[in-house]
Amino acid sequence: MKVLLTGAAGFIGMHTAIRMAQSGHEVIGIDNINSYYETKLKFDRLKELGIDKEEIRYNKKVQGISNFTFVELDIQDAGNLSALFAFEQVDCIIHLAAQAGVRYSITNPRDYIDNNIVGFFNILEVCRQFSIKHLVFASSSSVYGNSDEVPFSEDQKTDHPVSFYAATKKSNEVMAYAYSDLYKIRMTGLRFFTVYGPWGRPDMAPMLFAKAGVEQKPIKIFNNGKQSRDFTYIDDIVEGVRIVAESKAETENFKILNIGKGNPDVLMDFISILEKELQLQFVYDFQPAQKGDVVTTFANTEKLEKLGYKPKVSLADGIPKFVTWFKEYYKV
Template sequence: MKILITGAAGFIGMHTVKKIASLGHQVIGLDNINAYYEIELKYARLHELGINKSLLQYNKVLKGNTNISFIQLDIQDAGNLNVLFANEKFDLVIHLAAQAGVRYSITNPRDYIDSNIIGFYTILEACRNFQVQHLIYASSSSVYGNTNTIPFSENQNTDFPVSFYAATKKSNEVMAHAYSSLYQLKITGLRFFTVYGPWGRPDMAPVLFAKAGVQSNPIKVFNNGEQSRDFTYIDDIVQGIVLVAENKSLLKNYQILNIGKGSPVSLMDFIRLLEKELNLQFEYDFMPPQKGDVITTYSNTSEIEKLGYKASTPLEKGIPKFVEWFKDYYKITQKF
């Protein structure tokens, strides 16, 4: 297939581009390379895909590693996006670009309207107008909000998001349903559960905790550590994306699927495993709950398991891989 993957300089996006290309598909990665977090990390991810940052030019397609090309482009730029769709005639679009971050959405909600609502609309329109066979897009476990109904199943109520980020992801699901129904588009939404691993975002807990620990700073632990997360290793997430991409015929015309580990872990247990792997003793700064945070995430993955999905990476394997990358990327030379 010829596949467009948006958010290609992002955490999940980079891993997805590498895997999909390795399976023989022709991939064009797209990203606007914004400065929401350290831009050098995005350039380093692109380097992993064979893209030289010195050659980047807005709206110019560059060749990377085998089966990989890349274009720096904003998903809100409908004119240039439509030209790209017209020229490339994509079979499949995997839409991972979004303004991420629950806490950032509290202070900067407009960024989420621009990227997650207007940008998503632009992608939907391009898929409609250029006969894309299948659109896969990233939703989030945050749409479930604070519910006592666990594990979270795709058919349960998601009308009460507790962050604006979650509200925009819920909006994506509703918009996608309307487009699928109106225009007979095949659209699949993926609710990701707490993704971690090498090349992770610096605004997420694993990098925040590891950085603070090696710098002998206290780590901020919200809700006094009394929360749990369905931590899912990046390779398991990508496995799920690939299964959805390659099994279109087994999917409904419109479908939402959870992708998670299916076994929540307490935040404090996660922190202790990270301490052990870094050979550090963190100093804790226990804090009250943060606005927008949910207490527990817990995925029911029975629907995606019908495609052959199985999350196989326990924290005891995933955290060492994350720490190995963290030490290498951030050039940590201290003896732990």
């Protein structure tokens, strides 16, 4: 297939680009390389994809590793986005670009409207205009809110998001359903559960804890550590994305799927393994629960498993891989 991948300079995006290119697909990656967090990390991810920072120009196609090309492009730029699709004849879109971050959405909600609502609308429009065969888009486990029904199933009601970020992801699912139904376009939403691993985002727990530990600063542990997450290693995530992108069309055009490990871990256990691998003793700063945070995430992955998905990496195996990368990248 020819695949258009948004968010290619992001954490999941970089790994997905590599996996899809290795599988023989032609991948065109786009990203606006915004400054939500350090752009150096984004440019270094692109370097892993064979993209030289000095060659990047807005709306210019740059050749990277085999089967991969990159275009710096903002999904809010509807005109240039449409022009790219008119030229490239794309089969499948893997849409991972978004304004991420639960806590950031509390203080900067407009960024989420611009990127997650307007930007997503532009993606839906190119699906309609250019007869895209399949849109695979990133939703989030955050749409479940603080549900007591565990494990979380795709059939549960998701009407009470506890963060504005989650509200925009729920909106994406509803918008996609309408477009899929109206224009008979195949669309699959993936509810990602706490993804971690090499090249991860610096605003997420593994990086925050590791950096604070190395710098001998206290680590903030919210809800006094009484929370658990369905931590899912990046390799399992991108394999799931590949499986979905390559899956054959079924009778139903629209589908929502959980993508996680399917086995939550207590946050304090995650911290303990991270301490052991870094050979550090963290200083704990226990904090009350924060607005927008959920207590537990736990994925029921039965529907995705029917397509061949089988997560393989445990926390005990995944954290050492993250730490090896962290030490090498940050030279600690």
